[in-house]
Amino acid sequence: MTTTIFFQQLTNGISLGSLYALVAIGYTMVYGILRLINFAHGDLLMVAAYTAIYAVTMFTLPWYLSFPLAIALTGCIGILLDRVAYKPLRDAPRISLLISAIGASFLLENLALVIIGGVPKGFPRPDIFAKVIEILGVRIQVLTIYIPLMTLVFLMALLYIVYRTKVGKAMRAASKDIETTRLMGINVDRIIALTFLMGSSLAAAGGIMWAMKYPQVNPFMGVIPGLKAFIAAVLGGIGNIIGAVVGGFALGLGEILLVAFFPQLAQYRDAFAFVILILVLLFRPTGIMGEPITDKT
Amino acid sequence: MNDFFRLESLVMQFGGLTAVNDFSISIEPGELVGLIGPNGAGKTTVFNMITGFLTPTSGRVLWQGEDITGLPVHQITARGIARTFQNIRLFTDMTVLENVMVSFHHKIRSRFWKAMLGMPSHGREEQRIREEAYGFLQELNLAHLADEKAGSLAYGQQRRLEIARALATYPKLLLLDEPAAGMNPQETMELAGLVREIRKRHGLTIFLIEHDMKFVMGLCERIKVLDYGISIAEGTPEEIQTNPDVIKAYLGEPKHA
Amino acid sequence: MTWKGKDMDTSKRNLYCNLAALCLLALVLYLFDRHGTEYQIRILNNMAVFITLAVSYNLVNGMCGLLHLGPNAFITIGAYTSALLTMSPMEKQMSFIIEPLIWPFSVLQAPFFVSLIAGGVMATIFAFLISFPVFRVRGDYLAIVTLGFGEVIRVLCNALQGVTNGPLGLKGLQPYTNLWWSWGVAVFTVLVITKLVNSSFGRAMKAIREDEIAAKAMGVDPFRHLLLAFLVSAFFSGVAGGLMAHLITTISPTLFTFFLTFNLLIIIVVGGLGSTTGAVIGAALFAWGGEALRVVESPMDLGVFTIPGIPGMRMVLFSVILMVVILFARRGIMGRNEFSWDWLFSKLGLNAK
Numbered sequence: 001m002t003t004t005i006f007f008q009q010l011t012n013g014i015s016l017g018s019l020y021a022l023v024a025i026g027y028t029m030v031y032g033i034l035r036l037i038n039f040a041h042g043d044l045l046m047v048a049a050y051t052a053i054y055a056v057t058m059f060t061l062p063w064y065l066s067f068p069l070a071i072a073l074t075g076c077i078g079i080l081l082d083r084v085a086y087k088p089l090r091d092a093p094r095i096s097l098l099i100s101a102i103g104a105s106f107l108l109e110n111l112a113l114v115i116i117g118g119v120p121k122g123f124p125r126p127d128i129f130a131k132v133i134e135i136l137g138v139r140i141q142v143l144t145i146y147i148p149l150m151t152l153v154f155l156m157a158l159l160y161i162v163y164r165t166k167v168g169k170a171m172r173a174a175s176k177d178i179e180t181t182r183l184m185g186i187n188v189d190r191i192i193a194l195t196f197l198m199g200s201s202l203a204a205a206g207g208i209m210w211a212m213k214y215p216q217v218n219p220f221m222g223v224i225p226g227l228k229a230f231i232a233a234v235l236g237g238i239g240n241i242i243g244a245v246v247g248g249f250a251l252g253l254g255e256i257l258l259v260a261f262f263p264q265l266a267q268y269r270d271a272f273a274f275v276i277l278i279l280v281l282l283f284r285p286t287g288i289m290g291e292p293i294t295d296k297t
Numbered sequence: 298m299n300d301f302f303r304l305e306s307l308v309m310q311f312g313g314l315t316a317v318n319d320f321s322i323s324i325e326p327g328e329l330v331g332l333i334g335p336n337g338a339g340k341t342t343v344f345n346m347i348t349g350f351l352t353p354t355s356g357r358v359l360w361q362g363e364d365i366t367g368l369p370v371h372q373i374t375a376r377g378i379a380r381t382f383q384n385i386r387l388f389t390d391m392t393v394l395e396n397v398m399v400s401f402h403h404k405i406r407s408r409f410w411k412a413m414l415g416m417p418s419h420g421r422e423e424q425r426i427r428e429e430a431y432g433f434l435q436e437l438n439l440a441h442l443a444d445e446k447a448g449s450l451a452y453g454q455q456r457r458l459e460i461a462r463a464l465a466t467y468p469k470l471l472l473l474d475e476p477a478a479g480m481n482p483q484e485t486m487e488l489a490g491l492v493r494e495i496r497k498r499h500g501l502t503i504f505l506i507e508h509d510m511k512f513v514m515g516l517c518e519r520i521k522v523l524d525y526g527i528s529i530a531e532g533t534p535e536e537i538q539t540n541p542d543v544i545k546a547y548l549g550e551p552k553h554a
Numbered sequence: 555m556t557w558k559g560k561d562m563d564t565s566k567r568n569l570y571c572n573l574a575a576l577c578l579l580a581l582v583l584y585l586f587d588r589h590g591t592e593y594q595i596r597i598l599n600n601m602a603v604f605i606t607l608a609v610s611y612n613l614v615n616g617m618c619g620l621l622h623l624g625p626n627a628f629i630t631i632g633a634y635t636s637a638l639l640t641m642s643p644m645e646k647q648m649s650f651i652i653e654p655l656i657w658p659f660s661v662l663q664a665p666f667f668v669s670l671i672a673g674g675v676m677a678t679i680f681a682f683l684i685s686f687p688v689f690r691v692r693g694d695y696l697a698i699v700t701l702g703f704g705e706v707i708r709v710l711c712n713a714l715q716g717v718t719n720g721p722l723g724l725k726g727l728q729p730y731t732n733l734w735w736s737w738g739v740a741v742f743t744v745l746v747i748t749k750l751v752n753s754s755f756g757r758a759m760k761a762i763r764e765d766e767i768a769a770k771a772m773g774v775d776p777f778r779h780l781l782l783a784f785l786v787s788a789f790f791s792g793v794a795g796g797l798m799a800h801l802i803t804t805i806s807p808t809l810f811t812f813f814l815t816f817n818l819l820i821i822i823v824v825g826g827l828g829s830t831t832g833a834v835i836g837a838a839l840f841a842w843g844g845e846a847l848r849v850v851e852s853p854m855d856l857g858v859f860t861i862p863g864i865p866g867m868r869m870v871l872f873s874v875i876l877m878v879v880i881l882f883a884r885r886g887i888m889g890r891n892e893f894s895w896d897w898l899f900s901k902l903g904l905n906a907k
């Protein structure tokens with residue numbers, strides 16, 4: 001492999017990793033507070049991508065309005081999801097909550113299928129992202145560079161909110177011990193809604209960038225990225241935001257480089273993440289940066 | 298030093314917190330020993346280390362001449378140490394009788410495929426288990442509730458069912474974690490009688506945690522006191538009641554001594 | 555006084571009732587086999603296969619309280635193993651055009667019954683291999699590992715062309731699965747799993763479901779019992795996979811996606827998680843309702859104009875049903891209750907004594 005191709009693959013891996021990271025953050029935040037795998041989280045990628053498409057094509061909005069609009073709307077759908085599918089089950093057995101999450105995921109996918117149809121739609125990628133530039137003789141699509149940069153911006157904003165604001169402090173408290181936080185007089189329901197809003201918005205941003213990178217939008221486009229982002233979150237130690245980012249990058253880079261170095265393994269690419277997951281759970285069930293779990297008796 | 302049951306310098310650390318520090322005790326067969334101390338002193342943690350729920354940071358649990366430190370919980374139970382839980386942990390959606398029958402499972406002789414094919418030998422074993430389990434319910438005055446769901450019992454009955462379930466594993470050493478918690482004085486008195494009775498009938502050795510001083514002092518032959526993970530006293534009920542360190546631990550530092 | 559089990563009369567009565575019910579089932583099957591339409595026979599076959607699948611899936615999810623999301627993996631393994639064994643070496647040589655089938659599958663051929671058992675055994679072996687990472691974790695993690703295993707098997711099905719023929723799949727299988735086979739397996743599965751659940755082993759599984767910590771303290775080894783449930787479930791899922799393969803006669807990786815698991819989940823949730831009776835009822839409803847609901851996806855001719863079929867509509871309905879049940883009627887149809895003759899007779903006011 002030439003160094004040029006290697007660098008191309010490296011940038012590819014980094015931008016794929018940033019997308020996983022963006023989506024993984026949402027999983028990790030929701031898990032931190034509700035101890036729930038939000039199975040429908042991946043489908044928010046699809047919701048955001050379609051919303052952006054319709055904003056651009058139907059309402060002929062410019063992309064710099066459509067994309068934020070799609071992100072905001074998806075954030076609200078995240079809150080709605082919690083209200084409808086999870087909130088009524090706060091005191092129910094965990095298995096019910098998970099089943100509800102799976103149901104919500106299938107509902108979103110199949111509603112999209114019914115309303116929009118299964119034929120993949122192209123994504124109206126703004127021209128400024130499609131440009132190809134040359135850095136040190138390596139030809140790279142600018143999108144590949146923008147994606148990690150945008151991720152960085154979102155991440156900084158998120159970390160600021162979580163670690164430097166009062167709301168963020170409440171969020172961190174709730175993910176340590178939700179009951180005590182409630183007793184301290186904090187409106188936990190508001191915190192949970194906010195968590196869904198933030199996690200879903202990040203997933204939406206990820207979804208739009210995903211659709212620009214792989215411009216084929218269909219009702220099931222969120223399933224595989226969603227699963228992989230979840231694995232990234234587990235890899236980093238679930239509940240840990242930085243861990244989710246690290247896990248996302250590790251997984252994205254790992255996948256791309258695996259295929260780059262061993263092209264004959266390309267068809268196994270989608271299994272790679274799960275094999276990693278199984279290995280992690282075998283040897284370090286709490287992930288790379290997670291804290292050990294103990295049984296309380 | 299005996300060979301029956303001995304804890305050697307048990308230490309349990311959770312992150313930076315040392316919940317139990319250098320805890321040792323030796324218990325003779327047939328003894329009834331109490332473990333007392335303020336909330337959060339580390340008493341339940343000691344039980345968790347004995348029964349395998351926690352692996353001590355250091356130290357050893359010796360049982361009938363064997364080092365059982367860090368064995369899986371179910372293997373420790375199979376070796377004859379049973380426990381009850383401070384916050385009741387029944388199989389709430391199963392019947393009272395089934396709750397007790399679960400305890401017989403670790404000694405079952407039938408193989409699973411015999412059960413699946415409905416072989417008569419498994420049927421006979423089931424019937425025997427059912428009868429013996431019913432016997433334990435009678436012993437703890439729960440027989441009339443055999444077919445009720447465990448979750449529907451009154452609080453005192455649930456506590457007794459916990460004991461019945463532990464007894465049904467046929468232990469030699471029984472650990473009771475606050476068996477009288479939440480009981481009224483009348484129930485507590487009856488419980489004390491019950492504990493004496495089961496000890497005699499089954500030849501048990503009992504190690505129990507309890508906050509109700511009247512209960513502990515009236516029942517136990519020897520008492521150990523824990524405070525902030527450290528053992529501060531050991532002796533007969535009389536000795537403990539007059540021990541200044543114990544009084545200090547329970548009442549706090551006297552203001553102007 | 556000692557505790558009395560069921561007295562002899564009642565247990566004898568129950569035995570006769572069971573035999574009578576089996577004879578009745580046999581009679582019904584005979585009549586349909588002789589006089590039923592192709593459509594009716596297909597529904598009955600599907601019903602039996604789904605009963606087998608749902609009852610064995612419920613053993614893990616309902617009785618042990620785990621959220622296992624990978625039964626589709628075991629169904630796939632059973633289906634491929636069984637199909638590869640019933641195809642003749644000639645047929646296999648002709649189907650595997652991209653890459654030849656590996657030895658020993660290329661030369662082996664076995665009767666249908668043996669192939670079903672082999673499918674079950676192969677599924678059990680895979681279940682055993684995956685069990686170590688699976689049972690290191692619980693709850694959501696277990697759900698995602700088992701789901702991941704299903705995905706891995708799907709990827710392998712597409713990639714390992716020398717075993718599975720890749721995306722082309724296996725075609726032209728003999729339609730061995732008839733009403734006798736499918737219902738025979740279903741009845742056997744229900745009987746065996748009911749026996750297991752009502753035994754000391756089943757009690758241990760339920761104890762783990764109710765409170766794993768307490769179960770351990772009472773001497774129950776969680777790993778052994780969860781493994782037992784997982785392996786038994788995988789075995790019957792594998793056998794059912796073999797039945798499915800020889801019912802549809804064409805199998806390919808797209809047949810066994812997570813959709814299949816989702817359908818099974820709906821069945822056991824609607825029937826009542828933790829009730830074998832519920833799983834049977836759920837499966838029967840699903841096999842019948844699933845066919846009946848096909849109308850919503852096919853074009854409707856209203857004489858004057860035609861409403862085009864809406865693909866995905868059935869899945870929307872199923873997802874809504876699942877969510878409504880879990881949100882508003884969590885216990886499903888049966889809760890954790892089981893059908894029993896005692897119950898029926900006391901309902902009818904006919905209790906012996």
Ligand SMILES: Nc1ncnc2c1ncn2[C@@H]1O[C@H](COP(=O)(O)OP(=O)(O)O)[C@@H](O)[C@H]1O
Pocket residue numbers: 294295296311316334335336337338339340341342343
């Ligand atoms: N699994 C655990 N993880 C972390 N800390 C624990 C754990 N179990 C107990 N502790 C801590 O150890 C201390 C002793 O607890 P415990 O043994 O339950 O006290 P007691 O039974 O005497 O009231 C407490 O501060 C408690 O918070």
Ligand SMILES: [Mg+2]
Pocket residue numbers: 340341342383
């Ligand atoms: Mg305690």
